[in-house]
Amino acid sequence: MNLNLEGKVALVTGAGAGIGARISAKFVEEGCTVYVTDINAEAANVTAAGIGPAAHAMRIDVTKPIDIQLRVQEIVARHGGIDILVNNAGILKTGSIVESSIEDWDEVCRANLSSVFYCSKAVLPIMLQRRYGKIVNIASMSAARAGGVFGNVLYGTTKAGVIAFTKGFARELAPYGINVNAVAPGLVETAMTTAKLTPDIREQVLAKLPMHRLADVQDIANAVVFLASDMAAYITGETLLVDGGYLTV
């Protein structure tokens, strides 16, 4: 399937590691120029260097709206626009509501939900001007129950917010040639999850998973790149669940 992504400019947040790093590499494989952005500048540098010359590292903290706007303006000045934004950066907090502090709530909301608004808002002027844009938000299967395998309500709630935001934003932007969709991954082994995946939890998850395997970063990247392409031109406001059937049981 030719995704026709050659020459597109993509910005991926939280791309220094894990899912975002693989999404960035996949965009380059499809012929895009990609901005590998992360709060961790060193991780962004290493990941971009590993991908090749079409990948550019940039430090962006998605909780800082001014920072984001300035960086987006820099990219637009260099390339004339941004075609694709992937709101991937996120953090996981575990623990019950009783154990969670107000600071925990604010931190997880800013990193997982406000960030989606901030980054989308920053790319909107150029996407509206060019009447073209693809925004893909990374939600989570944990949105379905407001709490995933690790049972955190705060995290799941922010991801449910991402799905709601995706729908409303898609409706508003559809007349302007901008598609907004989300991908909701199942459990992927990355820095976010690996320490929490004790042998017991892993066994329980695998026993419940119809496919008997965790998701791979490639499974998620494939879905993101599809939604960012014109192959998905008539899809907007959708959340694509990539969970190996976990929520079917």
Ligand SMILES: NC(=O)c1ccc[n+]([C@@H]2O[C@H](COP(=O)([O-])OP(=O)(O)OC[C@H]3O[C@@H](n4cnc5c(N)ncnc54)[C@H](O)[C@@H]3O)[C@@H](O)[C@H]2O)c1
């Ligand atoms: N791993 C999973 O099982 C899983 C499941 C569902 C959804 N997700 C979601 O996928 C996305 C990527 O997760 P991952 O598993 O690759 O995690 P990860 O921890 O491996 O990578 C996340 C990256 O985001 C960066 N980051 C954190 N805060 C940031 C900020 N304020 N600004 C910019 N960058 C920041 C980190 O430095 C890191 O490089 C997240 O939104 C996560 O919630 C992950």
